Amino acid sequence: MSHDGLWCMACDRALPYLDIAHCPTCALPIPSGEVCGQCLQHPPLFVRTTAVFGYAFPLDKLIQAMKYGEQLALAHAFAEKLAQHIDRNNLPDCIIPMPLHPAKLRERGFNQSQLIAAKIARDLDLKLLPDACRRIRDTPPQSALPWKERKKNVRNAFRCDADLTGKHVALVDDVLTTGASLNAIADAVQRRGASEISAWVVARTLPRSGYRRQKTEDRRQKTEDRRQKTEDRRQKTEDRRQKTEVLLRLRRIFIKKCRIAAHKNLSPVFCHLSSENQSPLSFCCTNAPSSGLSVFDSSARL
Numbered sequence: 001m002s003h004d005g006l007w008c009m010a011c012d013r014a015l016p017y018l019d020i021a022h023c024p025t026c027a028l029p030i031p032s033g034e035v036c037g038q039c040l041q042h043p044p045l046f047v048r049t050t051a052v053f054g055y056a057f058p059l060d061k062l063i064q065a066m067k068y069g070e071q072l073a074l075a076h077a078f079a080e081k082l083a084q085h086i087d088r089n090n091l092p093d094c095i096i097p098m099p100l101h102p103a104k105l106r107e108r109g110f111n112q113s114q115l116i117a118a119k120i121a122r123d124l125d126l127k128l129l130p131d132a133c134r135r136i137r138d139t140p141p142q143s144a145l146p147w148k149e150r151k152k153n154v155r156n157a158f159r160c161d162a163d164l165t166g167k168h169v170a171l172v173d174d175v176l177t178t179g180a181s182l183n184a185i186a187d188a189v190q191r192r193g194a195s196e197i198s199a200w201v202v203a204r205t206l207p208r209s210g211y212r213r214q215k216t217e218d219r220r221q222k223t224e225d226r227r228q229k230t231e232d233r234r235q236k237t238e239d240r241r242q243k244t245e246v247l248l249r250l251r252r253i254f255i256k257k258c259r260i261a262a263h264k265n266l267s268p269v270f271c272h273l274s275s276e277n278q279s280p281l282s283f284c285c286t287n288a289p290s291s292g293l294s295v296f297d298s299s300a301r302l
Contacts, residue, residue, distance in 0.1 A: 018052060053203040072112075113174055160189050
């Protein structure tokens with residue numbers, strides 16, 4: 001721990017803050033900063049989302065350490081960051097943390113969303129309703145399911161026992177992915193009379209960011225592969241050119257020596273390309289038998 005908190009300023013700058021334009025309803029990054037197409041076609045029951053970070057390294061490891069490694073001090077640090085991003089001009093009447101099923105609560109020993117919500121409630125002087133909503137079905141973890149099955153997994157999984165007529169309610173959770181869990185509890189809250197519902201989360205999973213990064217990386221890799229193949233072909237062509245050049249030089253030298261030998265021995269010498277050999281550089285130089293010189297035969301490839 002540093003004097004700045006759980007992490008130093010340098011580490012804080014390395015965290016993936018969600019400081020780019022994003023949809024005000026679901027916090028999905030969008031260049032215009034307006035409501036995204038998904039929220040226009042299928043609007044969630046919560047009207048706005050406040051998210052501090054994108055769910056990416058190293059923030060994802062910190063959240064996992066909080067939830068599964070019992071690093072509960074991180075919950076307070078996340079709550080402080082989230083409280084700093086809350087619009088003070090539109091504070092809710094109360095805060096409700098995402099509830100855990102009693103079986104999961106006994107297993108884990110704590111509810112990280114409740115720890116975050118409690119700290120925010122103290123910092124902003126808001127009313128905390130930790131028992132207003134209950135999880136009545138012990139559903140499989142959302143993170144273990146495909147995105148398309150998550151909405152079905154949490155359908156009718158929550159019940160709200162508090163009277164929230166005319167209230168502005170803020171729902172607090174650690175990570176927003178598809179929004180299925182938040183939408184399900186928002187439905188239970190709305191049934192109890194809530195007039196406005198906001199979502200406050202530590203991190204927003206960016207559904208297609210990993211896919212886009214992977215596609216970009218794939219395209220980069222394909223481009224690199226094509227460049228490498230082109231370079232390999234160029235190198236092979238250069239190697240063939242150099243080999244041909246060497247063989248041509250050897251051919252010229254050999255023919256010159258044959259001519260010199262023939263001139264000194266005054267015997268007929270025949271230098272010609274061998275038509276039977278596939279190499280255009282093959283040739284033979286044969287001295288007349290009466291000359292006493294050895295017979296040169298280049299029918300073998302140089």
